[in-house]
Amino acid sequence: MPSTPPSPEELAQAQESLGVSFSDTGLLRLALTHQSYLNENPSEGGESNERLEFLGDSALNYIVGRYLYDSLPGLPEGDLTVRRAEAVRREALEKAGRRLGLGQILVMGRGEEASGGSERSSNLANCFEALVGATVLDRGIEEAWPLVTEWLGPELRDVVQSDTPKDPKSLLQELVQGKGLQPPAYELVGRSGPDNEPLFSVRVIVDGEELGTGTAGRKIDAEREAAREAAARLG
Numbered sequence: 001m002p003s004t005p006p007s008p009e010e011l012a013q014a015q016e017s018l019g020v021s022f023s024d025t026g027l028l029r030l031a032l033t034h035q036s037y038l039n040e041n042p043s044e045g046g047e048s049n050e051r052l053e054f055l056g057d058s059a060l061n062y063i064v065g066r067y068l069y070d071s072l073p074g075l076p077e078g079d080l081t082v083r084r085a086e087a088v089r090r091e092a093l094e095k096a097g098r099r100l101g102l103g104q105i106l107v108m109g110r111g112e113e114a115s116g117g118s119e120r121s122s123n124l125a126n127c128f129e130a131l132v133g134a135t136v137l138d139r140g141i142e143e144a145w146p147l148v149t150e151w152l153g154p155e156l157r158d159v160v161q162s163d164t165p166k167d168p169k170s171l172l173q174e175l176v177q178g179k180g181l182q183p184p185a186y187e188l189v190g191r192s193g194p195d196n197e198p199l200f201s202v203r204v205i206v207d208g209e210e211l212g213t214g215t216a217g218r219k220i221d222a223e224r225e226a227a228r229e230a231a232a233r234l235g
Helices: 008-018 025-031 035-040 050-071 077-087 090-099 110-114 121-139 141-151 153-161 168-178 219-234
Strands: 185-192 199-206 209-216
Touching (some): 050 077, 050 121, 077 153, 168 199, 199 219
Antiparallel strands (some): 185 199
C-alpha cells in the first residue's frame, strides 16, 4: 500500500509478479497511480491511471470477445455477448486485481489508504483495467492478449465451461411477461461518489411495486443488480 511512487526495484518486482516485462516502465508506474495520490501531492504534476482505465476497458472487451469467439465456435452472438459481460463485470475484475496483488502496489494518497483503499472493489477493478491499458500500449494488443487471458483465467474458464448466464434484465422481462404483468421500469434514485468513481443507485418497478434495487459503478450494472433481486422475488 505505498504512498510514494515505486522505485525502479519495486517496479521490477511488480513486473516479475505480474509476469510481464515493460519496455516503458513509466506506463506501469502510471497504471499504479491513483488519483488520490495526485490530489495530495499536486506539486508533482503528472496524471493518474484514469485514462489508462478507459483504454483498458475497451481492450478488455476486444480481448475477452476474441477469446470467447475462439473458444466457443458456433455459439450465437447473443450468448457470446452475455458471457463477455459476465467476464468483464466489476466483480470479476476485482477478483483478478486481488489475485495479482494490485492493492499492495497501487500508489494512493494517505487518506485513501487509511480508509481501506487497497481493499476497495472499485480501486482493484480500475487498477486492473489500467494495467491492461498500459500493457496494450507497451506491447500491442496481440501480445497483450495471452497475458490478459492468463490474468483473467479463472473467470474466463468459468464463463466458457458454464451454461450461458442469462442477462438479469432479460430474465426479469421473461418472468414479467409470463405472469402477464406490466414491463419493468428502471428508475435512477441516486448518484454518489466522486466523478471518477461514481456509484449509481437504481430501483426497478413492476406493476407499480418496487421489486428490486441495485448499486454499482455503472448505471447498466446497477439495473442488472436490481433485476436480479426482482427476478429472485418473482421466480
